[in-house]
Amino acid sequence: MSRTFDYIVIGQGIAGTTLSWQLRRRGLRVLVIDREAHDGASQIAAGLITPVTGKRLAKSWRWDELYPAAVAFYRSLEAETGTRFFHERASLRLFADDAERDECHRRAGGIIAGLVRQTPPIPDCFTALLGGFELLSAARLDVPRYLEASREQFREDDSYLTADIDLAKDVELLPAACGIAKLNVQARGLVFCRGFTPGSDPWFGGVRFNAAKGEILTLRIPGLAEERVIHRGIWLAPAGGDLFRCGSTYKWDDLNCVPTAEARAEIEARLRAFLRVPFEVIEHRAAVRPVIDAGYPVFGRHPAHPQLAYFNGLGSKGSLLAPFFAEQLAACLIGEREPEPALDVRRFLAK
Ligand SMILES: Cc1cc2nc3c(=O)[nH]c(=O)nc-3n(C[C@H](O)[C@H](O)[C@H](O)COP(=O)(O)OP(=O)(O)OC[C@H]3O[C@@H](n4cnc5c(N)ncnc54)[C@H](O)[C@@H]3O)c2cc1C
Structure with missing residues (x-):
């Protein structure tokens, strides 16, 4: 018998971790898989969040929505995991x-x-x-601590596996579901949160990076x-x-x-x-x-295989962007809304 989940998330960097929490908060059963190669951007990110950037002192993109969402998310997760990783200063x-x-x-x-x-x-x-x-x-997310505290909780709930998934060989598409046979797991949806990993994705490989x-x-x-x-x-x-x-x-x-x-x-x-x-x-x-387009996040479902979804393009601001857009993607996955057209992965595949 396969173990079944609502969603399987591949990648436990900032994107996959934050999305998994947002899905869990909606009562969904989520399995997170990572190969733990320690070469992802989140492994070395400084986690800095700043309201004003660049030589021209521009206000950060969508600051007034993104920052309150990030503060609320990280603070509530600190309380839930009993770990301090978000420092406002x-x-x-x-x-x-x-x-x-x-x-x-x-x-x-x-x-x-x-x-x-x-x-x-x-x-x-x-x-x-x-x-x-x-x-x-301004704030600083201690990214290693955030990822580690999350992984511990996922492990404790029996919803984390260490594995390197070969997308072409290991992912099975079933009618309205998908599975990973070598791990004996199935779900109604699979979300790729793989950061910059060029040349290895049969479904979303058409998205162009400016990494x-x-x-x-x-x-x-x-x-x-x-x-x-x-x-x-x-x-x-x-x-x-x-x-x-x-x-x-x-x-x-x-x-x-x-x-x-x-x-x-x-x-x-x-x-x-x-x-x-x-x-x-x-x-x-x-x-x-993982920069895509001008550094905006890109997410949503695959146009031909709606059981497959994508969350990427956090660029150089993953700590600030992830909570707000993971929440949006979670809402899309349960059918509450569509992605904003400018950020919808289908736009990037159509190019
Ligand atoms: C030098 C540097 C400094 C930065 N500083 C900041 C900063 O100050 N503030 C900030 O907000 N952001 C910063 N960033 C950006 C931040 O690191 C990224 O926005 C963020 O880490 C992207 O997260 P991600 O989850 O999309 O990708 P990643 O962190 O790359 O995570 C992808 C994960 O997927 C896993 N994976 C991929 N393929 C597979 C597979 N086939 N099977 C299993 N697992 C797989 C990988 O192991 C990895 O853990 C910095 C980045 C760099 C490089």
Whole structure:
């Protein structure tokens, strides 16, 4: 006898984990499967959530809907799992040049009003001749802890398996259902949350990525007592005790998870431009951000096989985007709504 579920979710990165919770909250039985190759973007993501981004200080896309949804979701899950992984704290942005400072002063009373605080205290260990500003409503998701706490709960409920699924060979399409014979499991639907995995999907392989490789360093910085994330071109984020994470680079070719000397030198040089105390590099990792289109999420059902669905394209903002759009996809899967047309995977397959 096969074990049966309502949904099977393939991939336990930020997308698959968050979708699984949203489906479970609707009373559905969900099996989560991951190959645990530790090369997914979520394995190294810093989990930063910031309301204002880029040199032009643009307000983050759909911030007013996405941020409250993320806060409510992560807080309630912290309570449910008894684990702390979501840290709300203002972050500090140091001005890199006069143009950035002038732009901040110009815009502070406009669209980004309420999201920034001007002239915050800046400790001596940072070079900040032009000053900076604080980003209020910023947060950091401790992604490894979030994934681990979720996996533990899924395991405890007997709804998690470690397996590498070969989509072409292992997935069986049945009338109005699907199964994975080698695991002896069936469900009425299967959702692919596989991040950037080119060339291996017979159904959604037509979706085109504009993926970006990123590299991150873990540093030991003795004596640096700073709890805020610092931004100045790159970011420096606290990781407990005297450990910090620093990154990240963007590269649109060479899409693999191999750290490079070039990226390490770039991060170190940019860090030295504002950090005045010594640091030691203790880890260096790389992964590929699953960017589709302009970095918007893409989800929904397959046009010919409605028992198959897709959730991907979280790009460089998975922590902020996942709760809101996983909730939308869960509502689609139970027939409450359709995906927003601009984000519907059918649009990307038709191209
Ligand atoms: C350097 C870097 C820095 C980043 N910093 C931030 C940040 O500060 N804030 C932020 O919000 N986002 C950040 N991101 C982006 C974030 O990492 C992504 O948005 C997010 O992790 C994407 O999650 P995902 O679940 O879609 O994909 P992934 O994390 O790649 O997860 C896919 C999962 O599917 C599994 N899988 C794939 N195929 C199979 C198969 N056939 N069988 C079984 N399992 C399978 C993989 O093992 C993997 O666990 C960063 C990314 C990088 C690379």
